[in-house]
Amino acid sequence: MNNRIDMTFERLKKEGKKALIAYITAGDPDIETTAELIFKMIGAGADAVEIGVPYSDPLADGPVIQRASARALKNGTRIKDIMKIVEMIRKNSQIPILYLVYYNSVFIYGVERFMKEAYSAGVDGIIIPDLPLEERGEVFELTKKYGLHLIPLVAPTSHGRIKKIVKNAGGFVYCVSSTGVTGERERIETDIKSYLEEVTKYTGLPKAVGFGISSPEMARNIKDYCEGIIIGSAIVSIIEKASTKEEMLEKIDNFIRSIKKVL
DSSP, rough: OOOHHHHHHHHHHOOOOOOEEEEEETTTOOHHHHHHHHHHHHHTOEEEEEEEOOSSSSSTOOHHHHHHHHHHHHHHHHHHHHHHHHHHHHHOOOEEEEEEOOOHHHHHHHHHHHHHHHHTTTEEEEOOOOOGGGGGGHHHHHHHTTTTTEEEEOOOOOOOGGHHHHHOSSSSSSEEEESSSSOOOOOOOHHHHHHHHHHHOOOOSSSSSSSOSHHHHHHHGGGGSSSSSOOOHHHHHHHHHHHHHHHHHHHHHHHHHHHHHOO
């Protein structure tokens, strides 16, 4: 079965372009606006959408996404609401859709139930930032059963573990650009080139770099070493700061277009 993630990376490679993966926390500021924002990002040129499932203790996330998660949970956002958003997107778009979800949320919901419903809704890949290596086998078998890619996260500190982390992975490798949590940064301190060359030694999967990319300049500086760029906190920050929905939608549209232009 052809996965939309694979097809998108293959198409972009032929076109000599890089993927822009846009992240949004589901339910922030509310579930209806989340759907509108996703359609706006697709229209502005995003190549894939990563939907964050809000969680009360998001360890990998910095303050911007933590606050978004808190707002979404306060609004009563539930996993079934997020599944409905994906179903709605699927009626209008074949863009790859990923879930970023913490393991506890999947475990409580039921691992198989979560994967089955995600697949039925139209999700293509799952990112679980805190998935313990020892649980990876069971989760991988279920993602495989339902035709989903289990997307691994590697960090600059992963050296000896990269081989294990990328085993059974699919779609692409989420390469964390710098240590620590998500969030906008002025610059990225990691030697991206040698770090990504190290990842390439262990997998032929496309590499997408995320954590801290907040401007077209940063995206331009990194794009030659990878196949995709992931932008999260910079998008969520626009949502948080906007005083009206119209302003939010317009700024998201302009921002996504400005990044896509350099890729």
